[in-house]
Each structure stands twice: as structure tokens, then as C-alpha cells.
Amino acid sequence: MLEEKQLEKRAGNLIFRNVWDYDPAPEKPDHVRLKEKYDLFINGEFTPPEEGRYFESVNPANEQKLAEVAEATKPDIDKAVEAARNAYNRTWGKLSGRERGKYIYRIARMLQERAREFAILESMDGGKPIRESRDADIPLVAAYFFYYAGWADKLQYATPGMQPRPYGVAGQIIPWNFPMLMAAWKIAPALATGNTVVLKSAETTPITAYKLAEIIQDSGLPPGTVNIVSGAGETGVEIVNHPDIDKVAFTGSTEVGKLIQKSLAGTRKGYTLELGGKAANIVFEDAAIDQAVEGIVNGIFFNQGHVCCAGSRLLVQEGVADMVYHKLKDRIETLVVGDPLDKNTDIGAINSKAQLERINKFIEKGLEEGGEMHQSSANVPSNGYWCKPTLFRNVSQSHSIVQSEIFGPVLAIQTFRTPKEAVEKANNTPYGLSGGIWTDKGSKIFQVGQHIRAGVVWANTFNKFDPTSPFGGYKESGIGREGGLHGLLPYLKLN
Amino acid sequence: MAKRLDVLKTYKMYTGGKFIRSESGRYFVTENKQGKELANVCRASRKDVRDAVKTARGAWGDWAARSPFNRGQILYRIAEVLEGRKEQFRHELMQYGIQHKKAETEVEATxxxxxxxxxxxxxxxxVFSSVNPVASSHFNFSMPEPTGVVAIVAPDDSPLLGLVSVLAPVITGGNTAVVLSSETYPLPAASFAEVLHSSDVPGGVVNLLTGYRTELLEHLSRHMDVNAMYYTDGDEDAQKMIQEHASLNVKRVVFDHPKDWTSENLEHPYTILDFQEIKTTWHPVGY
Structure with missing residues (x-):
């Protein structure tokens, strides 16, 4: 066993922040068009809510109000579903696949034209670093529309031997961690397959969905084909329980997903659920350790850890455990926590006050249960919601920090001796969304990958997404796939 | 000369490759349409369900890891063994009042x-795998893997063909099954267990219980180590209950209610896909 100091030395100490400061490099929001008030997007028009209630959307990086947003209640959902039904029966549902595809292509192009504006707003409303919204979220949004546009007139090749047809009206509920991207994951395949849509954005991040509605309006999509509403859980309940919804697609927590599955019992509605996760990132002794450390950082600190497939559990083989830990400690010292609009920022703001409190509770619990915590020494702004990158050691399988989805920048670190033990620990949660494997040995990747009960396995990489690549969970992480060819199936009935 | 006395068969349940009675010791009597008593049948208990799920889970790893070729051989072997026992099954169906020709057709279709x-x-x-042309420098592919332990409520109205129609796609796909057989006509399922037993199907892959739906549906659908549930009776109240319980651990629920089990329209791989999970794997490409 190497002494602590030797390890520190071996791991190197390239912490530039000790040597110089980064100059601020903020993205300017001056060309962003932000309205003071956003109304519901129903039947192609921005429509005030029936009950006249509005709520505030707050910038989590400075706690300032960004805009007021309409709260949809039952009469609004009734109107939205009726509009979607009419569009399905009269306009969108009558279009050929080819014409549908052209509308979706048009939306993709318009998104690309306004990509920077969307990226900035996404960072302002949700707190994610501009580096991510600019380089990951928004380009992927356009890519998903582009990918599914092309499927619209080729669906018979996606379901060999069967004639596919749409469900009808899809009710879609999305989370706050990737507001635009989740809207794209939901809307693009629904439209390609000929369904119409009522989509609810998340309570803390409703703004970019309405910006998307502007694009949809500009694209000339037949009114009612896509309806976008906002509100909290009660609004979602109205969508799920609406008798004229044919299919429900939900992304969010396992807890809410279970409630939805239960409330759909006894109906003939189809459903897809994309729920929580507690992914294990498994690092073997023969891995390229520096690459693995980068992957671990990307796995848990990408998007402040607000990622259902985040690599929130690190399983590291004993022989390299101390080295990996020290390298990780050094690496998180270099992470810049702060203004999401600053191009140097690695970790932005926690999405909401409520989420920050939830994360802090888990951290407290982790300490109570005997975990050994280390946080980076980053300075965080005085206003806004922030959480420094956090590591936990000396945690065991039963600790809540190992079992529960925290949805924050908190990594639980455990060790293992044999591949079998790693697999057993990796699978020992009710979740099964994703997993990571770091090793130089190809056969080990395939063997371990086969045994991880999860819908996405990243080998020597992590948190990669692509419209052609199906995504979704095993076990309590959900039902059905989104993305790729497989992502069409939940929106199609087969004859 | 005295007429030879028939040797009557004791109908048992089948779990873990063994023929067992219900741990509860209970039984029920199966009758034909005219009310003639045919045999005593085991009446499974909640504990029998739990034991069967545990057995199915234990058998799952090995069955899922078998090569698809091997699973295909075993499925084919079941067909071979059944072919040799056509007469027995025709007779068992006819006991329930099914006409000769119809019984024969049903066994052959099975x-x-x-x-x-x-x-x-x-x-x-x-058919259901894909290599996904991602934009980044990765090799990315998706392929189906078995969902795990599947609870099957075999159709009540089609005791042999219906049973095999729901069981075959589940085990072909590498899942293991806990099957609640037809309640009205339990005998063919009990005999089918003997066919499975002599067909190289590893113990625990198929676990056949007999008993009352009103007693057992709840425990099958609530069980936290069952990954999916397949129900084909078409009773809407039961469907509602099954899905409500399924939400406890996000079980996959498949409801189906075909009118005619002999229809070839029922034969497609999408029933296999219903009990598969798609796994997507990413590998970087580079030196």
C-alpha cells in the first residue's frame, strides 16, 4: 500500500486554479427574445389559461424571475386534447408520411437557425452550463427532429411483417433536467409516426418549450398537432387521466412513473416510462486510468448530476482504488462551479431550491450513515443554488447514498475485487437504466456488459447520446425505448 | 375374466423440474361440461407462487445464457416429444367434451x-437488433435481452394450444416462467409438464401451477421479483388489478385476448419482443 503522500504525488497535481484565475467569459443574452408572460400553446395559438393563474419561472443561478408562465388546469387540458384529436382526425392524421416528414425537417432547420438563442435560454431557465446547452442539448434537439423526420415515410421498414399505425393522441410529460431535449425525444417520434401531441413541460423549466412552440407555429404545422402546456404535477395528472388520450409518455422519477402506471390500469392507453437510475461506473485495474477519471467526472458531474443515467456509483477495483480516488480528488478541484452562461463553467446551478434541499438531505444522510465525504474547494456565488462536486467513500450497499437516486453532483465510491462482485453490486438496486465499464480488455467489456441489467452500457465512455441510439431502462427504470428505430415502436400499433 | 382395472393418474404441479403437490395440501376437482368429475388437481397457494418465482429466478441465469441455437433445439425437442404423445393429449381434451377432430387439430396446431x-x-x-449509425466516433449497437421472470396466466379457454402459444415466445426469448394453468381445464397442462420434463428443458425454466385465479392472480402480479406478466383471459377487472399491482415494481404487462388460438395471425416474433429488453452498448472507436 502506498502512503497517502506518495499517491498524491503519483496522481499529479495539475490544479491550474491555484496558479491563475479564469477571466469571466459569459455568453451574452442580449439577442434572446424573452416575453414577460407565456400563455399555453393550444390549437396553434398562444392561449391564456382558463383559470387565469400564472407561476414564475426563476433563473436558479441568481434567483431572479425570468417570466410568468401559465398554469394549465382541467379545462385547458380538455381544450388541448380536443385540438389534438381534431388535428389527428382532420389534418395531421390525413397527411402522407412524406408531408409529415417535411414539416419535421422544417422544425429541425428552424431550431438550428436559432440554436444559440435556445442554448442561452436553456441555461438561464435550467441552470446548466452554456458549454453543455450549446454543445450537447440544442444540437441534439435538432438532430432528433432531423432523424425522426426521415422515418415518417418509411415506417413499414421499422416493423417487418406488420402494418404500423399511429395510436392517436399522445400525452407527454417531461422533466426539468433536459427541457428541450426531452421535448424533442417526445415530439419528434410522435409526429413521425402520425400521432398528435399534448406535451407538458416541467414546472421549473417551462420557457424553452414555449420557444419551441413559437417555432412550431412558424413552421406552419397544422394547428392542434402539437399542443404545449405548463404546470406542476396536477396538470400532469389531468393529461394522464384524460379519457381521450391514447398513449402516455413520461420521463421523470420512478416514484411518479409507478403512480402513472397504476392510474392507467383499466384503461387501454399505451404507455412508455423513462424513469430513474443509479448507474454503476465500473473501473477495472487494467483500464486507462486517466481516461476513466475523465469518464467518471463526465458521468456524475455532467449537467450537475441531474441525469437519470448518471454514473452516480463508482465501483473501482481494489488495486487502483486509492489512485483513482486521488486523481478524482485532484480532478474535481479543477472544475469551475458558477455562472451557467460563462463558457468556462463546468458545473452550473442546481435546478431549483427544492432540488438543492433534496441533495443536501442526501449528503447529510450520507454523513450520518458513516460515509467519508470530500467536496472540492470551489468558490460558489452567493446568490443562486449551488452544490460543489462531492465524493463519498466508505459507503456500503445498504447506504441510502448508494441506493437512492440523488440527482445531484454526488458520487458514491465503492470497491470490488472480482468482475463477478462488480456485476453483483452494479445490479443490486431496483434500477437498470445505464452502466459504465472501463477496461482495456475487449472480451471483458462484452462479458460484463452482458451481465449488467441496464438499457444502456457505455464502455470506456459515458453519457453519450444520439438520435439513432435507443435509450431506456430495465427493471424499475422504465418501460420502452426512446431514440433510434426502437423508439418508433411505442408510438405504433401493429396489425 | 375380470375387466382390468385402470391405473389412474395423479395430476401434480411442476416446479424446478420436480412434480409436486401444493405445499398447502389443498386440491380441487376438475369436471367436464356434463359435471362428471375427472380428477383431483393441486390447488396452489400463495407460498407455492413464491416458491415457484424463486425457482424461476434461480433458473433464469443459466437459461438466458444458453445459446439461442440450444434454446431452439430444446423447443424443437418439446415438439418432437409431444408428437409422440398426440393420442394422450387428444384423449385428455376429449375428456372435457371436445370433439375428436377438434381435439386432434388442437394438438397438431400446438x-x-x-x-x-x-x-x-x-x-x-x-430481426430486432440494430447497429446504430451515431454521429460521434463510437460503435453502437442494440440487441434484445430477456426481461427475466415472467408470470403467465395461461388462457382458461384453450388449455393446451393456448398454453403453448403464450409459453413458447416467453421461453424462446430466454425468460423463465411461472405459469398458472387453465383453471377450467387443468389436466392437459399437468400432462404437458411431463413432456417438458422429458425434453431437455432445464428444471425451473417452466413452472406450472394449477389453482384458482381469484386466489393467485394477486400474488403473481404483486410479486416484486416478477419482471413481467402475460394475461390472456380478457377479464377487464383482472386486467385492472394486474396493472395496478404491476406498478409496484414497474412490471411489463401484456394483455392479449385472441378469439381463435389456432389462427396463424398469432404467430409473429413481436410476442417474443414483448418480453425482451433492448440493450444499447457504446464503444469508442480509435487507436
Missing amino acids: IDRLVYYAGWSDKYGQ
């Missing part, structure tokens, strides 16, 4: 359905 799914074992993976 054998053919096994052959049909045997053939899919090493093909559905190709």
Missing part, C-alpha cells in the same frame, strides 16, 4: 406452434 417458435430462437435477435 406441435406446429412449438416448431414455429423453435425456429425463431436464433432469428428474433437479428
Whole structure:
């Protein structure tokens, strides 16, 4: 066993922040068009809510109000579903696949034209670093529309031997961690397959969905084909329980997903659920350790850890455990926590006050249960919601920090001796969304990958997404796939 | 000369490759349409369900790891063994009042359905897999893997063909099954267990229980180590209950209620896909 100091030395100490400061490099929001008030997007028009209630959307990086947003209640959902039904029966549902595809292509192009504006707003409303919204979220949004546009007139090749047809009206509920991207994951395949849509954005991040509605309006999509509403859980309940919804697609927590599955019992509605996760990132002794450390950082600190497939559990083989830990400690010292609009920022703001409190509770619990915590020494702004990158050691399988989805920048670190033990620990949660494997040995990747009960396995990489690549969970992480060819199936009935 | 006395058969349940009675010691009497008592049948308990799920879970790893070719061979072997025992099954169906010709057709359709799914074992993976042309420098592919332990409520109205039609796609796909047999006509399922037993099907892959739906549906659908539930009776109240319980651990729920189990329209690989999970794997490409 190497002494602590030797390890520190071996791991190197390239912490530039000790040597110089980064100059601020903020993205300017001056060309962003932000309205003071956003109304519901129903039947192609921005429509005030029936009950006249509005709520505030707050910038989590400075706690300032960004805009007021309409709260949809039952009469609004009734109107939205009726509009979607009419569009399905009269306009969108009558279009050929080819014409549908052209509308979706048009939306993709318009998104690309306004990509920077969307990226900035996404960072302002949700707190994610501009580096991510600019380089990951928004380009992927356009890519998903582009990918599914092309499927619209080729669906018979996606379901060999069967004639596919749409469900009808899809009710879609999305989370706050990737507001635009989740809207794209939901809307693009629904439209390609000929369904119409009522989509609810998340309570803390409703703004970019309405910006998307502007694009949809500009694209000339037949009114009612896509309806976008906002509100909290009660609004979602109205969508799920609406008798004229044919299919429900939900992304969010396992807890809410279970409630939805239960409330759909006894109906003939189809459903897809994309729920929580507690992914294990498994690092073997023969891995390229520096690459693995980068992957671990990307796995848990990408998007402040607000990622259902985040690599929130690190399983590291004993022989390299101390080295990996020290390298990780050094690496998180270099992470810049702060203004999401600053191009140097690695970790932005926690999405909401409520989420920050939830994360802090888990951290407290982790300490109570005997975990050994280390946080980076980053300075965080005085206003806004922030959480420094956090590591936990000396945690065991039963600790809540190992079992529960925290949805924050908190990594639980455990060790293992044999591949079998790693697999057993990796699978020992009710979740099964994703997993990571770091090793130089190809056969080990395939063997371990086969045994991880999860819908996405990243080998020597992590948190990669692509419209052609199906995504979704095993076990309590959900039902059905989104993305790729497989992502069409939940929106199609087969004859 | 005295007439020879028939040797009557004791009908048992089948779990973990063993023929067992209910741990509860309970039984029920199965009758034909005219009310004639045919035999005593085991009346499974909640504990029998739990034991069977545990057995199915234990058998799952090995069965899922078998090569698709091997699973196909075993499915085909079931068909072969059943072919040799056609007469017995025809007779058992006729005991319940089914006409000779219809019983014969049903047994033959059952054998053919096994052959049909045997053939899919090493093909559905190709049909439902994809290599995904991602924009980044990664090799990315998706392929189906078995969902796990599947609870099957075999159709009440089609005790042999219906049973095999729901069981074959589940086990072809590498899942293990806990099956609640037809309640009204339990005898063919109990005898089918003997066919499974002599067909190289590893113990625990198929666990056949007999008993009352009103007693057992709840425990099957609530069980936290059951990954999916397949129900084909078409009773809407039961469907509602099953899905409500399924939400406890996000079980996959498949409801189906075909009118005619002999229809070839029922034969497609999408029933296999219903009990598969798609796994997507990413590998970087580079030196």
C-alpha cells in the first residue's frame, strides 16, 4: 500500500486554479427574445389559461424571475386534447408520411437557425452550463427532429411483417433536467409516426418549450398537432387521466412513473416510462486510468448530476482504488462551479431550491450513515443554488447514498475485487437504466456488459447520446425505448 | 375374466423440474361440461407462487445464457416429444367434451406452434437488433435481452394450444416462467409438464401451477421479483388489478385476448419482443 503522500504525488497535481484565475467569459443574452408572460400553446395559438393563474419561472443561478408562465388546469387540458384529436382526425392524421416528414425537417432547420438563442435560454431557465446547452442539448434537439423526420415515410421498414399505425393522441410529460431535449425525444417520434401531441413541460423549466412552440407555429404545422402546456404535477395528472388520450409518455422519477402506471390500469392507453437510475461506473485495474477519471467526472458531474443515467456509483477495483480516488480528488478541484452562461463553467446551478434541499438531505444522510465525504474547494456565488462536486467513500450497499437516486453532483465510491462482485453490486438496486465499464480488455467489456441489467452500457465512455441510439431502462427504470428505430415502436400499433 | 382395472393418474404441479403437490395440501376437482368429475388437481397457494418465482429466478441465469441455437433445439425437442404423445393429449381434451377432430387439430396446431417458435430462437435477435449509425466516433449497437421472470396466466379457454402459444415466445426469448394453468381445464397442462420434463428443458425454466385465479392472480402480479406478466383471459377487472399491482415494481404487462388460438395471425416474433429488453452498448472507436 502506498502512503497517502506518495499517491498524491503519483496522481499529479495539475490544479491550474491555484496558479491563475479564469477571466469571466459569459455568453451574452442580449439577442434572446424573452416575453414577460407565456400563455399555453393550444390549437396553434398562444392561449391564456382558463383559470387565469400564472407561476414564475426563476433563473436558479441568481434567483431572479425570468417570466410568468401559465398554469394549465382541467379545462385547458380538455381544450388541448380536443385540438389534438381534431388535428389527428382532420389534418395531421390525413397527411402522407412524406408531408409529415417535411414539416419535421422544417422544425429541425428552424431550431438550428436559432440554436444559440435556445442554448442561452436553456441555461438561464435550467441552470446548466452554456458549454453543455450549446454543445450537447440544442444540437441534439435538432438532430432528433432531423432523424425522426426521415422515418415518417418509411415506417413499414421499422416493423417487418406488420402494418404500423399511429395510436392517436399522445400525452407527454417531461422533466426539468433536459427541457428541450426531452421535448424533442417526445415530439419528434410522435409526429413521425402520425400521432398528435399534448406535451407538458416541467414546472421549473417551462420557457424553452414555449420557444419551441413559437417555432412550431412558424413552421406552419397544422394547428392542434402539437399542443404545449405548463404546470406542476396536477396538470400532469389531468393529461394522464384524460379519457381521450391514447398513449402516455413520461420521463421523470420512478416514484411518479409507478403512480402513472397504476392510474392507467383499466384503461387501454399505451404507455412508455423513462424513469430513474443509479448507474454503476465500473473501473477495472487494467483500464486507462486517466481516461476513466475523465469518464467518471463526465458521468456524475455532467449537467450537475441531474441525469437519470448518471454514473452516480463508482465501483473501482481494489488495486487502483486509492489512485483513482486521488486523481478524482485532484480532478474535481479543477472544475469551475458558477455562472451557467460563462463558457468556462463546468458545473452550473442546481435546478431549483427544492432540488438543492433534496441533495443536501442526501449528503447529510450520507454523513450520518458513516460515509467519508470530500467536496472540492470551489468558490460558489452567493446568490443562486449551488452544490460543489462531492465524493463519498466508505459507503456500503445498504447506504441510502448508494441506493437512492440523488440527482445531484454526488458520487458514491465503492470497491470490488472480482468482475463477478462488480456485476453483483452494479445490479443490486431496483434500477437498470445505464452502466459504465472501463477496461482495456475487449472480451471483458462484452462479458460484463452482458451481465449488467441496464438499457444502456457505455464502455470506456459515458453519457453519450444520439438520435439513432435507443435509450431506456430495465427493471424499475422504465418501460420502452426512446431514440433510434426502437423508439418508433411505442408510438405504433401493429396489425 | 375380470375387466382390468385402470391405473389412474395423479395430476401434480411442476416446479424446478420436480412434480409436486401444493405445499398447502389443498386440491380441487376438475369436471367436464356434463359435471362428471375427472380428477383431483393441486390447488396452489400463495407460498407455492413464491416458491415457484424463486425457482424461476434461480433458473433464469443459466437459461438466458444458453445459446439461442440450444434454446431452439430444446423447443424443437418439446415438439418432437409431444408428437409422440398426440393420442394422450387428444384423449385428455376429449375428456372435457371436445370433439375428436377438434381435439386432434388442437394438438397438431400446438406441435406446429412449438416448431414455429423453435425456429425463431436464433432469428428474433437479428430481426430486432440494430447497429446504430451515431454521429460521434463510437460503435453502437442494440440487441434484445430477456426481461427475466415472467408470470403467465395461461388462457382458461384453450388449455393446451393456448398454453403453448403464450409459453413458447416467453421461453424462446430466454425468460423463465411461472405459469398458472387453465383453471377450467387443468389436466392437459399437468400432462404437458411431463413432456417438458422429458425434453431437455432445464428444471425451473417452466413452472406450472394449477389453482384458482381469484386466489393467485394477486400474488403473481404483486410479486416484486416478477419482471413481467402475460394475461390472456380478457377479464377487464383482472386486467385492472394486474396493472395496478404491476406498478409496484414497474412490471411489463401484456394483455392479449385472441378469439381463435389456432389462427396463424398469432404467430409473429413481436410476442417474443414483448418480453425482451433492448440493450444499447457504446464503444469508442480509435487507436
